Amino acid sequence: MKTEEFAGLVHKVVPSRDFMSVDAGECTGCADCVIVCPVFLWKVREGRAVLAADYRERCLECGACWQVCSSGAIRFDFPDSGTGIVVRYG
Amino acid sequence: MEKYDVIVVGGGPGGSVAAMTAAGLGLKTIVLERGTRPGEKNVSGTGLSPKCYRDFEFMKEMKLPHERVATMATLHLSDDEAVERMSFSFTPSERAAYPEAREFLTVNVYRSELDPRLFGLAADAGAETRTSTRIVGVVKAEGGRITGVRTDTGETITGDIIIGADGVISTVARTAGIRQKWDPSEVAMIINIDFGAARADIDEAIGGNALHYWYSSVFPVGYSFFSAEGFHVGLGNYVTWWKKSPHYYLNRMFEIEGVQRQIRQCKGVAREFQNHMVTFLTNPTTTYGDSVLLVGDAAGFACPFEAEGVYYAMYSGMLAGKVAAEALSSGDVSRGFLSRYERAWRDSPVGEEFVGGEAIDGFVRGIGFNPEAGRWVIPMLNDAAFGLLNVAESHTASARNLPRLLLPYVPELARELKEDLLPLSARMVERPRRSARPGLVRLMRKALPRILPPLARFAARRPRSPYGEVVGPLLAEHFLTPYAEERINTLEEVERG
Structure with a gap:
């Protein structure tokens, strides 16, 4: 059993609008966001952080990537009213 | 409008x-x-x-x-190989400050x-x-x-x-x-998996012992906390602490037989993956x-x-x-x-809660959230318990062997006492007493410099036993001298008003 296998065990109302992004011009490619995200939404390609295309379906809205980003390249907001993660057993 | x-x-x-x-x-x-x-x-x-x-x-x-009243908490200590070496539990004190605190530790x-x-x-x-x-x-x-x-x-x-x-x-x-x-140093991230289970199975396997802390030398402090029909198993550390994916550490925690046993005995079924940030x-x-x-x-x-x-x-x-x-x-x-x-x-x-904030922070970063410290804290606590309680030899022989078991840990312990634990206890116990009587302050101002430094020198000059050789000088260097200095400074401050 690997705990990674549970990372998809979430309940969501998938947001219809974007709530996160990365400014490639600001990103230094440090990969702090890649390490900290427990649902593996970030990758570094050609020295820049890239957000998974399906992040709206998987993001837990913790904001850790935004919090660790020392260059300020990551923009994070909460998804629109009534959408996003639904924690049943928090 | x-x-x-x-x-x-x-x-x-x-x-x-x-x-x-x-x-x-x-x-x-x-x-x-x-x-x-x-x-x-x-x-x-x-x-x-x-x-x-x-x-x-x-x-x-x-x-x-779905609340479960926790009347007991257990701390489990595991080594580099994810093998549990020691555990101990505690319950509310009969002399706790108020009725609820005497009845339970938490309601989950x-x-x-x-x-x-x-x-x-x-x-x-x-x-x-x-x-x-x-x-x-x-x-x-x-x-x-x-x-x-x-x-x-x-x-x-x-x-x-x-x-x-x-x-x-x-x-x-x-x-x-x-x-x-x-500041990233002020925020921690915690990940955990929620398991569902039958109330009867948790009652049987866990009962009121519903708060388990898992401390180790390979992953940050973890926990398994039980409510009536489910439980959370997880761990956390500062957002900037992680060197690898949080799952690497969570997997190391799940390798512990005691964690697996709890999930097995409760027949836990994973229901949800969760994470959140908390401020520290x-x-x-x-x-x-x-x-x-x-x-x-x-x-x-x-x-x-x-x-x-x-x-x-x-x-x-x-x-x-x-x-x-x-x-x-x-x-x-x-x-x-x-x-x-x-x-x-x-x-x-x-x-x-924040009066001792910096001192608590030092302790949390030094030991609590620092698996590296587990490399000496865990064997030290285990060897102390073993040294006192084992029946491998006569108790006379065990007592004689105790210094041999524990002395290797003394330098690390002394350093930790000085850097984190002493300031922590000092900040929490000694709230600044501005109302101290001036006469008493003056008396202590005169007496302490005369008593404490000689006491420190005395401790340093007593190398007559295996304890004395190691402990005396360390006590003097880390404990008594800085304590005397700090007391004197505080008294001077109080005197100045």
């Missing part, structure tokens, strides 16, 4: 208690929650402390469907049950409640005065005071210009602004030791509600007037 006295942003425990208090004091209050239901955006360690029940009447009648609950109940109590008190309402920011009039909030549907809600109870990433704090982001501040300094009061995580009010948050959110919510009422009746919602909120929380159990 309808105008509110108080707009509370966030329908968690802090926001609901703030709204309940404000509405109870007759203020026209609205509380806004971005989820479709309060609690659906929240994750917590599940344990409500006895303080919640001591300080809030409504908690005394609160009985949640789900936020999906707690938060809606508190939200309902806010409504009962007269607050207007709205779910599925996310704000994009505060609204400012010309000149910068905050006049309300704007929702993501473009609606403007007008009000005199905004209480930001909107969590670690507080939109209120950000848009009111109070704070953009915490030594001293919150950004808790209000013009027209704005911040409560709970939005203010950084989580206990810097165990990250307990719900109680501090509720308590600060209550204080914010009261200060809002005072401000409105004085007709002054300026930052200057609202500074009395900071005085109020500093003078409350919330502020008391």
